[in-house]
Amino acid sequence: MEIAGDNKSAVYAVAAEFDSARDLYQAAEKVRDAGFKRWDVYSPFPIHGMDDAMGMKRSFLGRLVFLGGLTGFITAVSLQFIPSSILYPLVVAGKPIDIMTVPAFFPIMFELTILLSAFTAVFGMLILNGLPRWNHPLFNWGRFKKVTEDKFYVAIESRDPQFSERATREFLETLGGKNLALIHED
């Protein structure tokens, strides 16, 4: 088995390579059924149905984005009504500021709702994914460069309660994994 990274450091994971999305999908189902908790599959593109194969629930990013959108909406309401009704009431073309003229304030409410939702979607996604980060133990493994091209990987992390260097390696071999590697932290 290849050893990646500095072998004096702690072990991060045992990883294996697969050739196709289908092989990876089938491997993921078996890793899930074996009861591992701290592991991930790596692929050049999102694979349809992989969340189920890994036994993961739907991302909860949507709920964060709802809160972001709500913040945007409340910001727009206060940003518009506080100046318009209290600080600087502006009468244009004799139009009052009352319940009947509220529709004229809708466009900015809409835009700020969208703006803050989009910020939450992108930055929330990055935070949930632990990004940005400078380095990661997986990058110690030379073969892992192909993950953004056309290879597929499974990595079972050492912090998983069921992890054992030898048994996990043998398990990944039975799944059809190739080019197994023991990956150390930096």
Place this chain on the structure above:
Amino acid sequence: MADSTATIDTAKLPDKEQTLARPPLVLNERTMGWISSYISSIVEAKTPTWWYVAMGFTVPLMLMCFLMLAYLISTGVGVWGNNHPVGWAWDITNFVFWIGIGHAGTLISAILFLTRQKWRTSINRAAEAMTLFAVVCAGIYPALHVGRVWMVWFLAPVPNSNAIWPNFRSPLLWDVFAVSTYFTVSVLFWYTGLIPDLATLRDRCTSKIKKFFYGVFALGWRGGNRQWRHYEMAYLLLAGLSTPLVLSVHSVVSFDFATSVVPGWHTTIFPPYFVAGAIFGGFAMVLTLMIPAASIWPSLKDLITPSHVDKMCKIILLTGSIVGYAYLMELFIAWYGGNPYEQAAFWNRAFGPSGWNYWVMMTCNVVAPQFFWFKWCRHNWWVVWILVQFPNVGMWFERFVIIATTLERDFLPSAWQQFHPSIVDILTFIGTFGLFMTLFLLFIRFLPMICMFEVKAVLPEADPHYGEKH
């Protein structure tokens, strides 16, 4: 496994079903590795000579634009041809023209994503880039037409020493929010889509400097499914947010006119008509850029296939016909509404002193796209490229007709005057094309112009059940 592929051998199907089978999205059975290597090689290879030649044309034009803007700021808006009664002229025409071009990019990236149109994957990146650069060009005009550009911060609702606040019920302020939100969300959407592809470039490149830059911008992306699941959700949400956003932006732009009391502007048809026109002009610009790109790198034709061009031509035909319907409906309502001022405005548009603009608009936007009813026209890329130049030109004239020729005949006949652009007007507008093309050339040189990870995901072997018998 030779007998167990999930792809359908169309040759074995009966004739009737053969015509129904969808053509593959990627031709020549290209593999995932080929997609990465080919798209990245465009960025990694030595800079081609034509790129320098093209930059040799576009950079001076861009600098000319900046020079004209500097002249404008240092001298005053009087250097433009705007004068009473035509207070909005080429500035707002060019603003609406450029912002409209941007709309096709968002339509491709958001609306076609939500409607699961998988063919969008090979054109969305370049179209989104086009959106950003078009909005950059558009943003110049509203910022500078205010006259004293250093006062432009008055548009922002910030507490200031004069204790005054903007009028939140003004469509011009809605426009500030709509356009800035549109630009910001487009940048976010585009960059989010780029992250996995930047990681591909990071993992492939050999020079340290490149590795540093692509590495920093890839943010440490690893492609784990625990990342992909949040990523896909973020992408879906951004698409869902951008869809109403893009429809709202041009609606708000049209409110600048529609909420006024000027005859010819004060109509309820404006928002949908502007949005259709924006998509129409935007797709024309996408084809204007993509067809030459596919000729420069011939293998791109496996990704940007005749079927892609065919579909885009059909969208141009559809939106062009909607625009044509809107023109006719405007005329009908002007007649049927019985308002003499409205009737006079439309009579002036078509037969007034600037009437030729109206007929250029009609020919380019209504007549020219009708050729796309013919399959031969949609499949001959030379014909397509020539035909899409008509919407490019026609959509500019549409905005000019709506804005300038309408204002030329104001309420007060003694003030009537025809608009003539100044040389600064003309050079600034030509210069924005230099800016747009320079940004686009930089984009195709340094970033993958096709979304690699999405194209891989639409290959048949990306299906986790590929080759399994059901």
